[in-house]
Amino acid sequence: MTRIQVLGSGCTRCNVLYQHAEQAAKELGLDYEIEKVTDITTIMGYGVMTTPALVVDGEIKLTGQVPSAEQLKAVLS
């Protein structure tokens, strides 16, 4: 099970990253769960200062970027 988290307090870019990440996970056929993390305490807990950020299985993969679903496949697999 791959655990995908999108950190960010609900800005448009965060929503786009969420959609792209979900699309990439689906197309890869991953067994995944995805969630949005909007709570500032949790976001700061990862030491992230630029949102949106992508966390996969507890590891920060990207901050402040919104890559395409295609590019995200490389990050997720």
Add this chain to the structure above:
Amino acid sequence: MSGAPAIAGGPKPSPRAFLPVLGALVAWFALYGVLQPAATWLSRDLLRLEPETPLGNAVEFFAYEAPKVLMLLTLVVFGVGVVRSFFAPERTRAILAGRAESVGNVMAAGLGVVTPFCSCSAVPLFIGFLTAGIPLGVTFSFLISAPMVNEVALALLFALFGWRVAALYLGTGLAIAIVAGWVIGRLKLERHVEPWVYEMPVGGSGPASGALTWNERIQHGLEAVKDVVGRVWLYVLAGIVVGAGIHGWVPENFMASIMGKGAWWSVPLAVLIGVPMYSNAAGIIPVVHALLEKGAALGTVLAFMMSVIALSLPEMILLRKVLKPALIATFIGVVAAGIIIVGYVFNWLI
């Protein structure tokens, strides 16, 4: 772009990475050189509009300004995108942590220009800076400079007003950020930060970041163009359409009585109107350019622009999460005062 310390560039650049960039630059300059004759040809020969009529003036103005502004915007955004690949916020924070005030204010304002910033990350950034021990005033210098001195504003000012005004804007924007942050630091307002901010456990070291290759940095620049130009081009065009209309139909010196030098109240009024307005630099600058042509004073116009860009209501609402109202009010007051002074100084100097 600022006096920020130079940073090692990672792996040695391979010449191959620069070839496409060089080719694109040559094409850019070749195209840029023929914009004016092309606009004249389009308006006078193709559309058969009389020059010096309102419609002829407006069409020629648009046909020249629209591609010119978009081209300059693309070039500047690309350049800034590459520069910013050197300055992650984590790196900026590491540079600022442990600096004394004053020096810290100056560095924070400078770094605000080159560090990637989006007002939607203002809150995590604010917390990240404070919990790393960066003084409140220094943090504010960064938060004022980052949105105000942005690449879109600089590119458009350069395109429409020339390098002098762009440089003045950069200089005064930095000055306001430095002084306003310093004043906020001196006022000892730490108790007006929501107390939980200081108690927040900040974990991790943030994302691991290896040195980027030049290819990746160029990629960063291209992504910035796609993101920023993709977001603002429509506003720019809308602004230029309104500007072209003003250019063609509004009589000379029409604005002189309202926004000219003679009207002392115009500067504070311009700032006051600017605060609740949330527009990006992209839409506002072409309009401002046209107003200036009709007799508005440069200081008044710059004050209006700075107020629109630097004091945006949505950002205040976001910052309310971490700042008590008294501190937000001080923030707005100090920055607005700085902008008003800049407006008067320009009207007086130029």
